[in-house]
Amino acid sequence: MDILAVARKAGVSTATVSRVLNASPKVRAATAERVRTAIAELNYVPNNSARSLRSGRSNLMGLLISDVRNPFFPDLIEHFESLAGQHGIDVTFVNTGYSEERFSNGVRRLLERGVDGIAILTSELSREGIDRLRATNTPVVFLNQPTVIGNYPNITVDYVKGFRDAVDHLRMLGHSRIAFLSGPPTLSSATRRRKAFLAAMRACGMDKEEPWVFEGDHKIAGGRLVAQQLFSMAKPPTALICSNDMMAVGVLQGASQLGVRIPDALSLIGFDDLFLCEAVQPALTSLHLSRQEIASRAFYALQAGREDMPQAHASVILPHLVVRSSTAPVGGSKGKLKR
Amino acid sequence: MDILAVARKAGVSTATVSRVLNASPKVRAATAERVRTAIAELNYVPNNSARSLRSGRSNLMGLLISDVRNPFFPDLIEHFESLAGQHGIDVTFVNTGYSEERFSNGVRRLLERGVDGIAILTSELSREGIDRLRATNTPVVFLNQPTVIGNYPNITVDYVKGFRDAVDHLRMLGHSRIAFLSGPPTLSSATRRRKAFLAAMRACGMDKEEPWVFEGDHKIAGGRLVAQQLFSMAKPPTALICSNDMMAVGVLQGASQLGVRIPDALSLIGFDDLFLCEAVQPALTSLHLSRQEIASRAFYALQAGREDMPQAHASVILPHLVVRSSTAPVGGSKGKLKR
DNA sequence: CCGGAAGTTGCAAAGGATTACATTTGTTGC
DNA sequence: GCAACAAATGTAATCCTTTGCAACTTCCGG
Numbered sequence: 222m223d224i225l226a227v228a229r230k231a232g233v234s235t236a237t238v239s240r241v242l243n244a245s246p247k248v249r250a251a252t253a254e255r256v257r258t259a260i261a262e263l264n265y266v267p268n269n270s271a272r273s274l275r276s277g278r279s280n281l282m283g284l285l286i287s288d289v290r291n292p293f294f295p296d297l298i299e300h301f302e303s304l305a306g307q308h309g310i311d312v313t314f315v316n317t318g319y320s321e322e323r324f325s326n327g328v329r330r331l332l333e334r335g336v337d338g339i340a341i342l343t344s345e346l347s348r349e350g351i352d353r354l355r356a357t358n359t360p361v362v363f364l365n366q367p368t369v370i371g372n373y374p375n376i377t378v379d380y381v382k383g384f385r386d387a388v389d390h391l392r393m394l395g396h397s398r399i400a401f402l403s404g405p406p407t408l409s410s411a412t413r414r415r416k417a418f419l420a421a422m423r424a425c426g427m428d429k430e431e432p433w434v435f436e437g438d439h440k441i442a443g444g445r446l447v448a449q450q451l452f453s454m455a456k457p458p459t460a461l462i463c464s465n466d467m468m469a470v471g472v473l474q475g476a477s478q479l480g481v482r483i484p485d486a487l488s489l490i491g492f493d494d495l496f497l498c499e500a501v502q503p504a505l506t507s508l509h510l511s512r513q514e515i516a517s518r519a520f521y522a523l524q525a526g527r528e529d530m531p532q533a534h535a536s537v538i539l540p541h542l543v544v545r546s547s548t549a550p551v552g553g554s555k556g557k558l559k560r
Numbered sequence: 561m562d563i564l565a566v567a568r569k570a571g572v573s574t575a576t577v578s579r580v581l582n583a584s585p586k587v588r589a590a591t592a593e594r595v596r597t598a599i600a601e602l603n604y605v606p607n608n609s610a611r612s613l614r615s616g617r618s619n620l621m622g623l624l625i626s627d628v629r630n631p632f633f634p635d636l637i638e639h640f641e642s643l644a645g646q647h648g649i650d651v652t653f654v655n656t657g658y659s660e661e662r663f664s665n666g667v668r669r670l671l672e673r674g675v676d677g678i679a680i681l682t683s684e685l686s687r688e689g690i691d692r693l694r695a696t697n698t699p700v701v702f703l704n705q706p707t708v709i710g711n712y713p714n715i716t717v718d719y720v721k722g723f724r725d726a727v728d729h730l731r732m733l734g735h736s737r738i739a740f741l742s743g744p745p746t747l748s749s750a751t752r753r754r755k756a757f758l759a760a761m762r763a764c765g766m767d768k769e770e771p772w773v774f775e776g777d778h779k780i781a782g783g784r785l786v787a788q789q790l791f792s793m794a795k796p797p798t799a800l801i802c803s804n805d806m807m808a809v810g811v812l813q814g815a816s817q818l819g820v821r822i823p824d825a826l827s828l829i830g831f832d833d834l835f836l837c838e839a840v841q842p843a844l845t846s847l848h849l850s851r852q853e854i855a856s857r858a859f860y861a862l863q864a865g866r867e868d869m870p871q872a873h874a875s876v877i878l879p880h881l882v883v884r885s886s887t888a889p890v891g892g893s894k895g896k897l898k899r
Numbered sequence: 900c901c902g903g904a905a906g907t908t909g910c911a912a913a914g915g916a917t918t919a920c921a922t923t924t925g926t927t928g929c
Numbered sequence: 930g931c932a933a934c935a936a937a938t939g940t941a942a943t944c945c946t947t948t949g950c951a952a953c954t955t956c957c958g959g
Contacts, residue, residue: 242916613915
């Protein structure tokens, strides 16, 4: 069931059928109609392998992500896919599972499929994988790399802006004892967030004392652990900003198990603004990071690369604070607001 | 940079290089080594389009799912991908977004890519899509279809067993006023769950009274709404089983907003056992549905189809109850257990 | 040292679409 | 009604691998 069968049925050449398939303008409307009828009647399905072999385009883009199970990524994938779909492009993704080896492997697999673009949304890279990319001229876009890599565009998040909003919000509520729950130091994205928090504190003039940073794992379990550590202190902080929502949820749980009430005893702020924030009790105040915006910038960056258009090499995304019920004036609801 | 370049560099023919690439046994070890060296030195990446065009195999399998954002699916995808990866097979998926049109479209796209197998994990099918599948001999496996389709294997979940466990658990705790929160009647999976609940009640001899079924939307918002409805009743049920976890989380939220305590005032059971169950307060008792098992059965069903092996046409998965903190003896913790 | 089997390798024909270029058909102005 | 040009269509080469078959080696027993 190939294009030849269709051509015969429609009484044209394969070239014409191909033109109809590719919506080429140089086909008479009547002819195109005949071809389309033949396609429908024969239930013809074009062979994508042949198409991309010949044309050099695969109409497929690849996403490299850390872990589909982190709700951040499905959101991103969904938006990316929907956008790509509007342009007739399919999407496939590879889970790196935070492993450099799986990253290299993923890059290889995507290149073998001849994808028309790769968005790298994970922060565990590998020299080998990057070199592989460089050897091709496949468009690539990175997310949140601490430094520009191989002259590829890099979409970054202005973490400092985000944390400054958070710290300001807490100060308004009268908090001065503000701590930070960081992610694993091996993750470059976690490290960047930690540094940004410190910078934000400095910018707000809150760095008189020793910076107050706990270390977590970006998972719920880690948050739970830190909650215990936190509340067994003689003089715990009155507010905690977490490097991501998962850990904030863990803190919430840990607090509840210890009988500590949130936000009365501790104001809590997460990062990412996953749907989880609204599912949890009390609903979590969080820094919203728009997946739609990331997806859209990534997609257009890749499209630009495809069409030899100039690539924007810097693109900054601003998080914004979404206030819910996990933050309150210091000292419980009886506390007063600070001007 | 094609196979010919490698062949020349290694001083062999393209056929030999191809054999090395495909791990064919009929190549002398020394030759294979020379070829591998050449491949590495040239940074050669085989062209998958050409490979699958010629061989008829794509080493790609497709997943059709409803919505990546429902945490049920990422789990499934992850397991499926990991399993497929061990067999050198890549995975791509299509979101149907619960739309029949997107389903048809998804099927078409997967067929165009020449996938070696399609797992249909969604329940909005379309005649058109199914017909497209039938026209090919691509292996297909379904999940939870109410009836066998086109002689394709169908993996089903024994919902009745699951709900019987749930009802038994509640009876042990002394509950007799047990209600059910159903999903949208348009979703066949929701309908099947509702029917199974009623069957389970019958099996437990709990069907003396009128069945007590609320209607939801399988989302958090729907659960929240039903909570309001529920607690404004004169004599509300003492236990509620939900068709999925998302709605149970919504009920939890709604209850909390109304100041109703769970499990004291209402025992709550969800379905699926998403990670959400542990993130939420109180942790949700839920019926665990193993994504790993589903993924594994689906994958092997497709593999079987690939190798012209006999296909198992029925495969049943048993959910099991995971008891957490959202269920308690009737009448609050002071209630007595019924023997 | 030969015949034949078994093991390696090469030759060349697919596989199904796209596309540059050639050719045919249609249109327009006069 | 015809030249000249534009539009539509066809021809055939090409994309890169895989693989059936043929050809060549190697190895062994006799």
